Amino acid sequence: MGVCMEIFLISLLVLLAATLLTGLLAIISVLAPQSGAGRLANVLGPLGAAAGAVLGLAAVHSGQWSSVLSLSLPWGLPLGSCTLGLDALSRLFLLPVFGLGLVCALSGSLSLRHTPPQEHNLGAHWFFYLLLLLGMTLVISARDTVLFILAWEVMSLAPFFLIDFNDGDSKVRDASWVYLVAAHLGAVALIAFFALFWHCTGTTSLELLQSGDGLRSASPMLRDTLFILALIGFGAKAGLAPLHVWLPEAHPAAPSHVSALLSGAMINAGLYGVLRSLSLLNAPGGMVSSPEWWGWCLLLLGLGTGLMGILKALAQSNLKRMLAYSSVENMGLMFMGVGIGLVGESINNPWMVMLGFAGALMHMLNHAGFKGLLFLCAGEVLHATGTVRMDQLGGLQKRMPLVGCAFALGAASIACLPPLSGFAGEFVLVVSMLQAPSLPGLERQITLLLTLGGLALISGLAAALYAKAYGVTFLGEPRTAFAANPHAPAWQTVWPLALPALTCITGGLLAAWVFSLASYTAAQATPMPYELLAQSQDAILSMQHSLGAIGKTGAVFLGLILLLALLRRGLLARHGMRREPTWGCGFQAPSPRIQYTDAAFSEPLACIFAPVMGLKRSDRGGRGLFAGRASLHLAAPDRLRSGLFTPLFEMVLRFCNACKILQHGKIHLYILYIIITLVSLLIWGLSA
Amino acid sequence: MSQVNPFLIQLVLALLLAPLLPGIINRVKAKFAGRRGKPLLQTYYDLARLAGKGEVISHTATWVFTAGPVAGLAACICALALLPQGGAISPFAFGGDFLLAAYLLGMGRFALILSALDTGSSFEGMGASREAAFSALAEPALFLVLLVLVSRSMSPTASASSAPGLSFSALLDGQTALAWKDGRAELLLVPAVFFILLLVENCRIPVDDPNTHLELTMIHEVMVLDHSGPSLAMILYGAALKLWFFAALIAALLLPPLPLWQHAVASLGLIFGLAVLVGVVESIMARLRLLLIPRLLAGATTLAALALILTQVR
Numbered sequence A: 001m002g003v004c005m006e007i008f009l010i011s012l013l014v015l016l017a018a019t020l021l022t023g024l025l026a027i028i029s030v031l032a033p034q035s036g037a038g039r040l041a042n043v044l045g046p047l048g049a050a051a052g053a054v055l056g057l058a059a060v061h062s063g064q065w066s067s068v069l070s071l072s073l074p075w076g077l078p079l080g081s082c083t084l085g086l087d088a089l090s091r092l093f094l095l096p097v098f099g100l101g102l103v104c105a106l107s108g109s110l111s112l113r114h115t116p117p118q119e120h121n122l123g124a125h126w127f128f129y130l131l132l133l134l135g136m137t138l139v140i141s142a143r144d145t146v147l148f149i150l151a152w153e154v155m156s157l158a159p160f161f162l163i164d165f166n167d168g169d170s171k172v173r174d175a176s177w178v179y180l181v182a183a184h185l186g187a188v189a190l191i192a193f194f195a196l197f198w199h200c201t202g203t204t205s206l207e208l209l210q211s212g213d214g215l216r217s218a219s220p221m222l223r224d225t226l227f228i229l230a231l232i233g234f235g236a237k238a239g240l241a242p243l244h245v246w247l248p249e250a251h252p253a254a255p256s257h258v259s260a261l262l263s264g265a266m267i268n269a270g271l272y273g274v275l276r277s278l279s280l281l282n283a284p285g286g287m288v289s290s291p292e293w294w295g296w297c298l299l300l301l302g303l304g305t306g307l308m309g310i311l312k313a314l315a316q317s318n319l320k321r322m323l324a325y326s327s328v329e330n331m332g333l334m335f336m337g338v339g340i341g342l343v344g345e346s347i348n349n350p351w352m353v354m355l356g357f358a359g360a361l362m363h364m365l366n367h368a369g370f371k372g373l374l375f376l377c378a379g380e381v382l383h384a385t386g387t388v389r390m391d392q393l394g395g396l397q398k399r400m401p402l403v404g405c406a407f408a409l410g411a412a413s414i415a416c417l418p419p420l421s422g423f424a425g426e427f428v429l430v431v432s433m434l435q436a437p438s439l440p441g442l443e444r445q446i447t448l449l450l451t452l453g454g455l456a457l458i459s460g461l462a463a464a465l466y467a468k469a470y471g472v473t474f475l476g477e478p479r480t481a482f483a484a485n486p487h488a489p490a491w492q493t494v495w496p497l498a499l500p501a502l503t504c505i506t507g508g509l510l511a512a513w514v515f516s517l518a519s520y521t522a523a524q525a526t527p528m529p530y531e532l533l534a535q536s537q538d539a540i541l542s543m544q545h546s547l548g549a550i551g552k553t554g555a556v557f558l559g560l561i562l563l564l565a566l567l568r569r570g571l572l573a574r575h576g577m578r579r580e581p582t583w584g585c586g587f588q589a590p591s592p593r594i595q596y597t598d599a600a601f602s603e604p605l606a607c608i609f610a611p612v613m614g615l616k617r618s619d620r621g622g623r624g625l626f627a628g629r630a631s632l633h634l635a636a637p638d639r640l641r642s643g644l645f646t647p648l649f650e651m652v653l654r655f656c657n658a659c660k661i662l663q664h665g666k667i668h669l670y671i672l673y674i675i676i677t678l679v680s681l682l683i684w685g686l687s688a
Numbered sequence B: 001m002s003q004v005n006p007f008l009i010q011l012v013l014a015l016l017l018a019p020l021l022p023g024i025i026n027r028v029k030a031k032f033a034g035r036r037g038k039p040l041l042q043t044y045y046d047l048a049r050l051a052g053k054g055e056v057i058s059h060t061a062t063w064v065f066t067a068g069p070v071a072g073l074a075a076c077i078c079a080l081a082l083l084p085q086g087g088a089i090s091p092f093a094f095g096g097d098f099l100l101a102a103y104l105l106g107m108g109r110f111a112l113i114l115s116a117l118d119t120g121s122s123f124e125g126m127g128a129s130r131e132a133a134f135s136a137l138a139e140p141a142l143f144l145v146l147l148v149l150v151s152r153s154m155s156p157t158a159s160a161s162s163a164p165g166l167s168f169s170a171l172l173d174g175q176t177a178l179a180w181k182d183g184r185a186e187l188l189l190v191p192a193v194f195f196i197l198l199l200v201e202n203c204r205i206p207v208d209d210p211n212t213h214l215e216l217t218m219i220h221e222v223m224v225l226d227h228s229g230p231s232l233a234m235i236l237y238g239a240a241l242k243l244w245f246f247a248a249l250i251a252a253l254l255l256p257p258l259p260l261w262q263h264a265v266a267s268l269g270l271i272f273g274l275a276v277l278v279g280v281v282e283s284i285m286a287r288l289r290l291l292l293i294p295r296l297l298a299g300a301t302t303l304a305a306l307a308l309i310l311t312q313v314r
Helices: A003-031 A037-061 A088-111 A122-141 A145-166 A170-201 A206-211 A220-238 A247-253 A256-266 A268-281 A292-315 A319-346 A350-385 A401-414 A421-433 A442-474 A491-509 A511-525 A530-575 A603-608 A639-662 A667-687 B006-017 B020-033 B042-051 B063-082 B097-117 B122-154 B175-181 B185-201 B229-254 B260-284 B290-313
Strands: A069-073 A082-086 A577-580 A616-621 A630-635 B055-058
Touching (some): A003 A069, A003 A082, A003 A122, A037 A088, A082 A088, A082 A145, A082 A206, A088 A122, A088 A491, A122 A145, A122 A256, A145 A206, A170 A220, A170 A268, A206 A268, A220 A292, A220 A319, A247 A256, A247 A319, A256 A268, A256 A319, A256 A350, A268 A319, A268 A350, A292 A319, A292 A603, A319 A350, A319 A421, A319 A442, A350 A401, A350 A421, A350 A511, A350 A530, A401 A421, A401 A442, A401 A491, A401 B097, A421 A442, A421 A530, A421 B097, A442 B097, A442 B290, A491 A530, A511 A530, A603 B122, A603 B290, B006 B063, B006 B229, B020 B042, B020 B260, B042 B229, B063 B097, B063 B229, B097 B122, B097 B229, B122 B185, B122 B290, B185 B229, B185 B260, B185 B290
Parallel strands (some): A577 B055
């Protein structure tokens, strides 16, 4: 056991101690609401989370990145063992967990510090926050299936209580129920997945499963079943369409620091699960590789999820709901990367394997950075103005300059614009798909090439989406009084945002370094045949060179911007600058209401993509020569939710109601049931 | 200084000559209309005049408003430096640099959209919205047509060039023009799609009308209504560079491999010829109705996809 595992264990213990402490404070503040225990919890809880996260980051960084470590602890249950481990894949996925865990704890503590203790039990809030952090850490470091499922349950349950923070609002309660149902439907598939695994191999240890040959002799049918179960279970967590319906409900309802952690770190657990189960399903060294349709399935599902997510995001006017749909889109991109990797593996293309997997991992890291940043900024906007509806905001850049700059950085980054981090990840994904013309078989080539066209559309739409989000929320004139007079946060409350903002810049300029991390991880974690692994070195070297060149070009670009800005300043030195009202083309009475709103901004795209975006429009009045009062209402309900899941659950409800005939409260009939059962068992026993 | 890099000379030449293109287009349009027209060097005069002026900035505007033109121009210069100039391979070339160039142009567009929204004017919001929508729709066409070049350069018969694999310089090595002679007519769709993209990205007729500011159907011109002085000069210059970027791209596609100086001269001739062609198109066509523009873009995407499929089938 290296020093690395020791630090990791200490970090877990710190998190556990903080969890217990905040749990205690939660009980105290229920018993004695005036005792100030909530205030104390709001200091101790985040401190514990921050200390645990910093120790965790130290553990992840200490020792060799690719070394495989594990540690067994005593375990009281008859099945499974308490084995924790760290390998490259776990380390990479722990980075966003600890990084965002730290940032969100600090930011959350600062934003909750004026919460009245009689309204919210802060002890309970931080208890569940720490529990979520602990759960995610355990999921990613678990080396035993039973421990994995337990940790998964902890990780899935804790957000229910976190989302339900503002439980006075019926929409919030509704959202947390949707979340709980989705999380548990996913868990059902996972329990079936691991039970089937245990049944086939007889072991619960992930290490044995990974190195052993338990499934080498398994039938293709069984492996396909396992793959589909994993896809449903983990895909529900990751928000893969059509299982994404919980995301746009849960993220806007949760407090922003929780949304940031859920969106930047927790949904990654779905991707982690898929990658881990792929390495379980395929024997090491490529002895048994995955069938090709798995790769195509992930690729096309990812593309569909991405397109659906970005178009639905364009239709939203609630900033946080839009960010949630955008998370769905980004998970789609990551799954596309995994799909490319799998396709490349089955047709022996080293470039596609390496760049596909590494691109997905890199985009995961980058996404954690900018999505965390954007959610925290949205939280500051909500805190300052009381709303996140874009059509009621505007002009916040002037009034909240720090938050505005942070949001601009995050928006440019997630819109995949060079020289920021989002572009680097997408670049790797696109280059992995450029191998398409050399694939065997015309149908493969053309599918992959057209998929790349779809990816281009996604990135074009993402740029439009984030131009709208930043432009309408932060630029122009404030559209309402509360946007005009926000409680602008001082730098003392927004400083935690500096860390994710920094990752947006470094992730772009030092992309070659991030890529080398991701490619080591991909090489170790994915079931790549050895000869492919050897061949993929060219791909790694070439990509590192390209990303290095992108970093340099990015630096030149920034330098050029600076130079031109200085030139402009020099030119203006003589004649100076005057401030006048915006030119209204002769209109004499402009008001903030004549500005373009978010719905107006995306109207051209909404016309074209109407079937997917599903805008519901109801306008009343305003017709005729002497038009009276008029109103226009736009909404973008999730069609998959209303068209697929609502009828499905109503069917289940009807079935359950139909079953109620059996339960009527008449005892003599119940006795009849028992007799019928006994007699039929008797007949069955006799005949057998 | 015994050996001056031919690429750098041509890059400087491109930076110097780019404002000539709008002048040529206007001259051609004037000839068609029977007017004498503005001087050929009008854009230079405009740039010089604007650079010597002060700026009037809206009360509403923030730093984003002033950063937009600066970032837009910087992005155009960087993208142009990645393109091979008149047959000379770019020293900055690397594998996948065409993606960086495409996204850099996107970055410039993003900055200008934000700077339009920063004024709080409904006109500029309108332009920004349309620019965002149409450029998002143009993206698949651009990618697919670039993929045709990738697919052509990756075919086993393609000759090895000295430029790094899958870079702009490798894609535009002149082999496309040679391939036509072998009867690969589907590659003729590539410059056609690029020409449509040139018209779309540079806001020319039939997509946008660069001459009228105040009509509600305008896109690009209405976005820069509030810019003045050096900022407006940067926007004008950036637009000229973007036009040069697309024209040089098409010229490099059309030219077969030639000795360096012949190639450079032929390339300049083609670029100016394309400007004349844009002028002719603008003179003989009316602007499309706004609702038809997505169809034009969908048509370009379809042509690009067709070219791609035909290239793959070969």
